Amino acid sequence: MIAIGCDHAGIDLKPHVISVLEELGLPYKDFGTFSHESVDYPVYGELAARAVASGECELGIVMCGTGVGIGIAANKVRGVRCVMCSDCYSALMSREHNDANVLAMGARVVGSELAKMIVRTWLTAAFNGERHARRVGQLQTLDGGGTLLP
Numbered sequence: 001m002i003a004i005g006c007d008h009a010g011i012d013l014k015p016h017v018i019s020v021l022e023e024l025g026l027p028y029k030d031f032g033t034f035s036h037e038s039v040d041y042p043v044y045g046e047l048a049a050r051a052v053a054s055g056e057c058e059l060g061i062v063m064c065g066t067g068v069g070i071g072i073a074a075n076k077v078r079g080v081r082c083v084m085c086s087d088c089y090s091a092l093m094s095r096e097h098n099d100a101n102v103l104a105m106g107a108r109v110v111g112s113e114l115a116k117m118i119v120r121t122w123l124t125a126a127f128n129g130e131r132h133a134r135r136v137g138q139l140q141t142l143d144g145g146g147t148l149l150p
Contacts, residue, residue: 001026001056002028002057003028003047003052003057003060004029004048005070005074006044006064008036008039009108010062010064010067011107012107016116017063020120020123024120024123041073042070044062045064045069045070046076049077049080052077059123060101061105062104063106066106067106067109070104078143078144079101085118086105087118091125092122096127099132103118105119
């Protein structure tokens, strides 16, 4: 299951993202928003991120005007590794090297066709593990309040 969240600025991108999920046969849960009425992006970033962190959803995709604010909000939830992407290479590397579990995009930054390519790339990529697993473990240490410093 894929968690979807957006604010009013990201709502026009949401149907394009959902079309890729449907094309790939992936179930999703839409946490809103559902209108163009102004809302606070941290709420929707948190809703989607908590669904991923709890295991309710395997991955998440969040959208706002730039992708930055909602991505920052998602990253405040322990256990989330949200990446803000506006290109396919970063989307691929974020899954293969960083095991990102939430994707953030900006509706005012990427067009609908590029967004669909990014989502398709991100969802079909897999974590490579190996040497990257150590680094993701270090990220998890930081996420848990630990330090990597002596």
